[in-house]
Amino acid sequence: RKEVEQDPGPFNVPEGATVAFNCTYSNSASQSFFWYRQDCRKEPKLLMSVYSSGNEDGRFTAQLNRASQYISLLIRDSKLSDSATYLCVVMTRSNYQLIWGAGTKLIIKP
Amino acid sequence: NAGVTQTPKFQVLKTGQSMTLQCAQDMNHEYMSWYRQDPGMGLRLIHYSVGAGITDQGEVPNGYNVSRSTTEDFPLRLLSAAPSQTSVYFCASSYSTLAGASSYNEQFFGPGTRLTVL
Numbered sequence: 225r226k227e228v229e230q231d232p233g234p235f236n237v238p239e240g241a242t243v244a245f246n247c248t249y250s251n252s253a254s255q256s257f258f259w260y261r262q263d264c265r266k267e268p269k270l271l272m273s274v275y276s277s278g279n280e281d282g283r284f285t286a287q288l289n290r291a292s293q294y295i296s297l298l299i300r301d302s303k304l305s306d307s308a309t310y311l312c313v314v315m316t317r318s319n320y321q322l323i324w325g326a327g328t329k330l331i332i333k334p
Numbered sequence: 335n336a337g338v339t340q341t342p343k344f345q346v347l348k349t350g351q352s353m354t355l356q357c358a359q360d361m362n363h364e365y366m367s368w369y370r371q372d373p374g375m376g377l378r379l380i381h382y383s384v385g386a387g388i389t390d391q392g393e394v395p396n397g398y399n400v401s402r403s404t405t406e407d408f409p410l411r412l413l414s415a416a417p418s419q420t421s422v423y424f425c426a427s428s429y430s431t432l433a434g435a436s437s438y439n440e441q442f443f444g445p446g447t448r449l450t451v452l
Contacts, residue, residue, distance in 0.1 A: 228376060256439060267424055267443035315439065322441070324376030
């Protein structure tokens, strides 16, 4: 089983819709969580950190469920520019290394 | 600030050839790392460095060497290229990797090097 798993998608979503996807992690010692965004043939860029209490940044909401070992990303009022691959990243307490999911591809259609 | 720069952007090698991928950052970051990204897989850590003169192996270090003689530069050397090393290589840097979801952990990536080994 992969340490960090994501549905590869693609998620095809009409503009203006709300979309959500999850990321599951296997190591219960995981301590820090992040969402990165990667545009086609570009480098990943930090979208947001995920805090225990959940956090929001504009149209984006990230949540953490430690009991079920997953994090989620919700995008409201989706824009064409949201089309990208969203990477889930987990840091474990043991060695502080980042473990990356393979990403979920999102396509926003007009 | 240029951020993280990588050269070359594209490279084609023949099996057995060696080469060095260059990476530099101008943000005075302590932590630098090299990843490879393959289709259907997450970024995998090759080598990393927590400061000048200090390097360590990541998840997939075989076939690669690194050095960190300065804070700014972190080159990755392919010793004898193999087709299995065909991938996109990203260099990244951050202030640190202290535990906690803080700005210190944000990874800044270079634009990547697309390497093909024939």
